Amino acid sequence: MDTSFTRLIYDKIEFIEFRQNILFLKQPQHKASIFFELHLDDFLRIRDFTKNFSKRVVLGNEKLTIYDYEKELFNIWTPIKSYPSSSTLVAKALMSEDVFNQLFQSNN
Structure with a gap:
């Protein structure tokens, strides 16, 4: 099987999982x-x-x-600025729990 085709399949699966995680992790009112x-x-x-x-x-x-993450994230995909707490939501969906917690510990 072509490796680029395989990579595309994995990328699409990760994309679907990301969207699913966003729906699970978002605030109910958003x-x-x-x-x-x-x-x-x-x-x-x-x-x-x-x-x-x-x-x-x-x-x-x-x-x-x-905030560093958010600034760079907004440069990558500008429409996300309009979503409340978007950087936190994306970080939680894509980062390991340890890295996510470490990132927020640095805020304190």
Whole structure:
């Protein structure tokens, strides 16, 4: 089987799982309709950015906060700015629990 085709299948599965996690993690009073505008290529950029950002958090060479994550995330996909707590929601959906908690500990 072609590896690029296999990678595409995995990317699409991760995209579907991401959207599902957003629906599960969002606040009940918030509508997540902005995420219906998200395309696969936008998701892949967000996912790759989040993986790299997570590595930076784990390395600990920089003091990173959720605000740093949010600023870079908004540059990647601007429409997400209109969703309340979008950066926290995306981080929770894509980061490991340890990295997510570490990111929020740096806020205190």
